Amino acid sequence: MTLEEHLAGQQARLASSDQARGMAVIVSRIAAVAAVIAQELAHAALRDQLGYAGGTNLTGDQVKKLDVWGHDIMAAALRKSGACAALVSEESPEPIEMHEGKGPNGLVVACDPVDGSSNLDVNGTVGTIFSVRPSRGMDPSGPAALGAGTEQIAAGYVMYGPATTLVYTAGHGTHGFTMDHATGQFLLTHPDIRIPKKGKTYGVNEGNFTTWHPGQRAYVEHLRTPDKASGRPYSLRYSGAMVADVHRTFLDGGIFMYPADVSNPAKPKAKLRLLYEVAPMSMLAEQAGGRSSTGTERILDIKASEYHQRVAILIGSPDDVALAEDFYRQ
Ligand code: FDP
Numbered sequence: 110m111t112l113e114e115h116l117a118g119q120q121a122r123l124a125s126s127d128q129a130r131g132m133a134v135i136v137s138r139i140a141a142v143a144a145v146i147a148q149e150l151a152h153a154a155l156r157d158q159l160g161y162a163g164g165t166n167l168t169g170d171q172v173k174k175l176d177v178w179g180h181d182i183m184a185a186a187l188r189k190s191g192a193c194a195a196l197v198s199e200e201s202p203e204p205i206e207m208h209e210g211k212g213p214n215g216l217v218v219a220c221d222p223v224d225g226s227s228n229l230d231v232n233g234t235v236g237t238i239f240s241v242r243p244s245r246g247m248d249p250s251g252p253a254a255l256g257a258g259t260e261q262i263a264a265g266y267v268m269y270g271p272a273t274t275l276v277y278t279a280g281h282g283t284h285g286f287t288m289d290h291a292t293g294q295f296l297l298t299h300p301d302i303r304i305p306k307k308g309k310t311y312g313v314n315e316g317n318f319t320t321w322h323p324g325q326r327a328y329v330e331h332l333r334t335p336d337k338a339s340g341r342p343y344s345l346r347y348s349g350a351m352v353a354d355v356h357r358t359f360l361d362g363g364i365f366m367y368p369a370d371v372s373n374p375a376k377p378k379a380k381l382r383l384l385y386e387v388a389p390m391s392m393l394a395e396q397a398g399g400r401s402s403t404g405t406e407r408i409l410d411i412k413a414s415e416y417h418q419r420v421a422i423l424i425g426s427p428d429d430v431a432l433a434e435d436f437y438r439q
Contacts, residue, residue, distance in 0.1 A: 112140055112275065112286050112295040119279040123262065125243075127214035131192035132241055132263045132279060135216060138190045139239055140275055140286075142183050143267040144293035146223070146237065149178070150269050159230050166200055175229055176200055179222030179237070193218050194250035197384055197416050204251025204416060215244035216262075217253045219384040224266075225350025236352025237267040240389035254384055254416065258409035264389035268352045276302070276356070276393060283359070283397040299360075304399035307428040308362025309340055312347045312354040320370040324437035325404060331436065351381060355390050355424060359397055364425040364433060368404065379419040383411060387422045400430035404437040 116133040123129035153159050153175060162174045180200035187193040188207045194215030195204045200222070210216065218241055225235040241263040244250035265277030273288035275295050285299025311332050318326060332343040343363065348354055354365045369377040381387050391401035391408040401408045401424040408422060423433050 110297040113137055115284060115297055119281055122281050123279060128243055128262060131214055131216045134190050134192045135218060135241055136263060136277055138186045140295050142186045143237055143273065143275060144288060145182060146179055147269050147273040147288065173226045173229055176223050176226050183220055183222040187218055192216055194244040196220065197251060197254045198222065199382065199385055206249050206251065211248055213246045215250055217242045217244045217250050219254050221385040224352055224386065228350050234268060234270045234348055234350050234353040236269060236350060238352060238386055238389050240264045240385060255413045257412045258388035258391055261388060261392050264392040266352045268356050270353065278393050278396040283393050302359055302397045304359055304394065304397045304426055305362030306426055308426045310344045310346045310361065310363035312365040314347060317370060320372045321368050322371050322404065322437065324439060325368045328433045328436035351386055358425040362426040364423060364429040366423045367421065369421040379421045381419060381422055383413050383418045383420045384416060387420050390424060394424050399425055400427040402430055402434055404434060
């Protein structure tokens, strides 16, 4: 089954048919952009497309050439879709308003076109993450992106690994597709992904251990402590690209974490962005039977107050995330 055929089936299950049509157009445009990004990544070193563009984005990251390029082609494709009323992108301080998609059924897209960009120059895996919400007729439409994650009507990611994989949800399960490189078409290969209840691996940047909440530190110590009966120690798997680390967790189970730095307890600092990284991944996880939390609250209940807000995330197998939350409580 192709992605387009699958989208048609999902479309019929959404409450508003106009919004559903828009959602399907947007997801298939993102898939088309992903096919172009996959091509570009494969040739970037040959085309002098690696390295820094110069400057930093609003969230303080050094911007790479492919970040800028990815943002430009994503914005152009969404504008052309006629269904997108505003785009919140990692590479733009303010939402990009698109008059082509305005109206009562307009949609707002939040997107990180090239996520995990520190992997670019070492030929590591990177991804694209996206989230789709109703604009509720708002104009400007960008502020509609600031609602709770439960307002998302679709979310997904593309992973540029040995194969290019697209995983999305429109609120009825989480489904995975693999791109046929000969045609650029995405074909259903992982229908209705179910995250195992409990896994055997954890993913976290342990270099930050001393900056974590005591509950977070105690939880990771627990995972490292051998206990045959409960399958410990867990194995550590961390690629440095959220998409790849979460994808592993969705398929094999376990937990991926990017906890906050609480060295200054009055000012905890998280890294990953709520609107275009954490909220979409959380919708996908819950739709696949998983769980996603900051350690103390459900991610999808958080209402953003800023477009580039950062938040801690613990995501994956429901039993693993629930146990981590117990450690936070203690
Ligand atoms: P990157 O900075 O390379 O873009 O989005 C941020 C992100 O990658 C995630 O994809 C990844 O999980 C995380 O940051 C890696 O951060 P660390 O290098 O601090 O581990």
